[in-house]
Amino acid sequence: MPPLRRKPRATPAFATRVLDALELAHPEARCALDHRSAFELAVATILSAQCTDERVNKVTPQLFARYPDAAALAAAAPADLEEIIRSTGFFRAKTRSLIGFAKGLVERHGGVVPRTIAELVPLPGIGRKTANVVIGHAFGVNEGIAVDTHVLRVTNRLGLAEGDDPLEVEAQLMALVPRERFTRTTDLLIFHGRKICDARRPACGVCPLFADCRWESRQAWASGAGPKPRRSAGPRPRARRPSGVRRPSGASRPGRARAQSPARRPHRTRGGRK
DSSP states (O other), rough: OOOOOOOOOOHHHHHHHHHHHHHHTTTTTOEEEEOHHHHHHHHHHHHHTSSOOHHHHHHHHHHHOOSSSHHHHHHHHOHHHHHHHHHHGGGHHHHHHHHHHHHHHHHTTOOOOOSSSSHTSSSSSOOOOHHHHHHHHHHHHHOOOOOOHHHHHHHHHHOOOSSSSHHHHHHHHHTSSGGGGGGHHHHHHHHHHHTTSSSSOOGHHHGGTTTTOTTTTHHHHTTTOOOOOOOOOOOOOOOOOTOOOOOTTTOOOOOOOOOOOOOOOOOOGGOOOO
16 A cells, blocks of 8 residues: 655745635635624633534624623623523533633633733633634734634645644644734634535635645545535335335235234134034
């Protein structure tokens, strides 16, 4: 068996070429979570875990009308908060994270969202990805690159990074991308992953990065010969009998055992005779 061909190592020049092409293809790319402050963006990002941004944007207006700041959210009754965010999924865990985050802001930072990753990450519900999103979009601080599932997929396919660990991929990207483009890099990669480089059905035939992409399956998808999705496991549907065809007399239904009738006793007349 011949050895597997490794993708050539990405260079800063290659990363610049990719980002420039994405800027031309997706000038409208931006953070899709509606927000008016760093507090609202942090809350919306926590809610976006395992949930679409569209769903989060439908929930947050009522949420922020009820809890406009960290102090109000810290004092929220869990049951009331759960009812508002229920449609985002995992609402009990998210309720604990939101109230814990708000209490942490009030107790450690006077209710104000800090501007550094080092201060944000220790707060409940805030990981490095969320911290990068908040300080990058709310404060314009380029301290890191937020890496989600879209960024992982797109960068691995393009050859910008290698691996499935968000921290490792972020470190690889930060070594290639100029600091002033950190936040914009996240927006462009996420937007491209949603619109073109889909996880199941990538639109390689119309991808502006097709010539630069290093994904070995791009040609197959571009030609429409990508792998077909597997059928889900489950019971096979029962074949239907064509109309007009009747089951023969005495034939049992397929898959069903015909119940045996008990032996009939002979009928006796009065006097013991048949």
